[in-house]
Structures are given as C-alpha cells and as structure tokens.
Amino acid sequence: MGARAIIAAIRARQTPAPDELAWFAQGLANGAVSNAQAGAFAMAVCLNGLSDAGRVALTTGMRDSGDVLAWDLPGPVLDKHSTGGVGDCVSLIAAPILAACGVFVPMISGRGLGHTGGTLDKLEAIPGLSTQVTEARLRQITRDIGCAIVSATGQIAPADRRLYAIRDVTATVESIDLITASILSKKLAAGLDGLVLDVKCGSGAFMKTHDEARALAQALVDTANGAGCRTTALITDMNAPLAPALGNAVEVAICMEVLAGNSAAAPRLVALTEALCVQLLVMQGQSAPEAQANVARALASGAAMERFAQMIAAMGGPPDMAEDWRTHLPKAPVVGAVTAPQSGYVAAIDGEALGMAVVALGGGRRVETDRIDPSVGLTDVIALGDVVEKGQPLCTLHAATEDTAEFAARAVQAAITIGDVPLVGPLIMERIS
CATH class of the missing domain: 1.20.970.10 (Transferase, Pyrimidine Nucleoside Phosphorylase; Chain C)
Structure with missing residues (x-):
C-alpha cells in the first residue's frame, strides 16, 4: 500500500x-x-x-476510520439527511415525529457554512442546550427518548473531517464522489437500519439543476445501499425557502409552532417532513396509508412535541420548552419590515441570496471560525407566486444593528423578483430508490 x-x-x-x-x-x-x-x-x-x-x-x-455504533434497541434505527437549503429545519420536526412512531433516531448533524443553515446551530439557539455529547450520553438519550440530534464526536469518521478540510482549500468540494463519501461516512457510522435523503434542487440549493440533483441522489442511494444501508432519496424543490423563516432562533420558533399543532404556519415544511417520515416507515414495512396515519397522529396528538421537549431538556435546554418557547428563544433588538418596491407577482426567489442576507446579519458563517448571532434572521417571508402590492412587506427582518438591517433589506429586495406569475413546480420532484 x-x-x-x-x-x-x-x-x-x-x-x-x-x-x-x-x-x-x-x-x-x-x-x-x-x-x-x-x-x-x-x-x-x-x-x-x-x-x-x-x-x-x-x-x-x-x-470505518473511527467508531461505528451498534445498537440493541426495540425498534429500527433510522435517519434522514438533507443536502442543504434555506429555511430547511425538517430535522427538528422529523426526529421527534419518528421517535413518537417507535423509531430510534441518533441524528449526527452538521453546522451551517455558506448560505445554508446548520441543524446544530439552530438547536444551539436554545439557551443552555449543548449538541456536544459523549457516545454514552447519545446512547442514553436515544434509548430513553427515541431521538437525539448531536454533533459528531472526534471518533466518528475522522478521515472525513481531515479530507473535508483539505477539499475546502483545494477547490475540490464539488466532486460527487467526495460529497457522497463525506455525507455517508458520518451517517453510516451511526449504525443505521435505514436512511432517507432529501436532495435539494434549485436556487437555494447547492445543486441548481434537476440533472445535477439526480446525479448526486443516484450516487448517494447506490453507495449507501452498496454499503449495506437501505436508502431512498427524494429530490425536492428549493427554488423558494422551505419555511417562511430563515435564521436560527426564528426557525426553531417555526418548528415549535408546527409541533404545537399549527401546521398552517409552514405548510411546505410540514408537507416535506411528513413525506420523508412516511418514506422511512414504508421502507421498514408499513403500508403507505398506515405510515401516513402514524405520522399525522404523532404530530396532531402532541406526542412529537413531547419527545422534542424531552430531548431539549436532556441536552441541557429549558425543561419547559414546550410550554414557553417564545420566552426562551433570543430576540433581535432591531425588527422591521422589508417592503416591495413595486406591485406584481413574486416571480422568483434567489434562495442563495436570501441565505447570504442572513449570513450578513450575523446568522451564518463566512468561515468556520465565525461566531453566530442566534437571534437574527427573516420571518414571514413571502411565498413564490404570491401577489404583492408596492409597499407591502416581503418579510420581517430581525437584526442586531440598524446598519446590518439596512444592508440585509437591500439584499432581500434584490433576491425577490416581482413580475409575471411564475410556474410553481411540485415540492417533491422525483424519488430515487
């Protein structure tokens, strides 16, 4: 060798x-x-x-370059992974839904870099919560509650951690082979029985075209199945934010609204979360109607909220998060509307530009060492295809200072095109299995 x-x-x-x-x-x-x-x-x-x-x-x-977890639990060990988008907080809802359905979800997640948010950064907007836990604690939380969303320990896929840093400085991030190995080495080290992949496609995704997304989805599915983990991918639309909120605390707030029973707060987010959860349950042998009923019941009954609140408390967060999340989540000092410069339809949304507006507010990282302000972001983001009048709000902006608010407001206006009515495509574009 x-x-x-x-x-x-x-x-x-x-x-x-x-x-x-x-x-x-x-x-x-x-x-x-x-x-x-x-x-x-x-x-x-x-x-x-x-x-x-x-x-x-x-x-x-x-x-196999580090620890590979093995489980002895009274149910399947499953997970989902997204290739990254804007307003994508599916994991925070999917993990507790699956736990309420009798599934165990040891979700090893990542941080945001570039225009996309990171699941760990969103969770850490909750005061006191730490996503850095020992393997023993991960096992205990997963067994007791059914789900744990944590960062990888130093012993999980150390080869990927080193190669990823090398790729970042050698302009080799875009390789499908290396992307596939990077994503799956960490996920498969969690000892999964099944995995569903959400491969994003569009203006807010890394893969801008359907062909690019399909190539990545096929590589991920073929490789994961070849490595012994039953896997399916959904190619999903990211030509508009998945939720009407972008930023860390504001995305947690939207998830809490959904878990509390207000699915209308983020219909696209709820639809995709349910579809991914159903796909996992079907892969484990449930019929589609049975899986759909189980997922809907977990959300509507409050069982998913109960699991999420238990997980938050177990990871150091407030014990009353389910009842009092509005008090616990940090709030930005500067809040104001970004208004439409003209009337018409919302014809296009540049998701990457919106994500970078949140980064400019301090809600994301330009480099890995940047510190995040969890309170900043955008809420009430207008939907693709909506009718808008001049002066009507396009979104509400949450900023740390007036200067950053003014800069981000201009970026938001530039990212949202107002014109003729667009052709809005389906949320789920294709399934690769």
Missing part, C-alpha cells in the same frame, strides 16, 4: 482496489497520508472520478 501509487492510479483513470482505498482512509485518520497527498488525491478524484465500487470502498473506509 502507498499513497503515491493510489493517487497515480486515479490520475490514470483507474480505480484502486477496495483495500487500497480503505488504507488511504485510515491514512487520513492516523496521519500516514500527508496534506499534500490528501490534496492530490482529492484533485485526482475530482477530475477523474471513481467507479461505483470505488465510491463504496472509499465511503466504507472513511466510515
């Missing part, structure tokens, strides 16, 4: 043997592979790709 030979093979458009790729992944984790070799490997894969078998081998090698 040798890094030079492996890199040379990929450069020559040959796929190294599975044991060679497993060795390289271990070398990333233990330091046997240098930064220069890791960068050359990433560039070679980005330019020439791997075969399907090579992608599976790299993914499982990265998964």
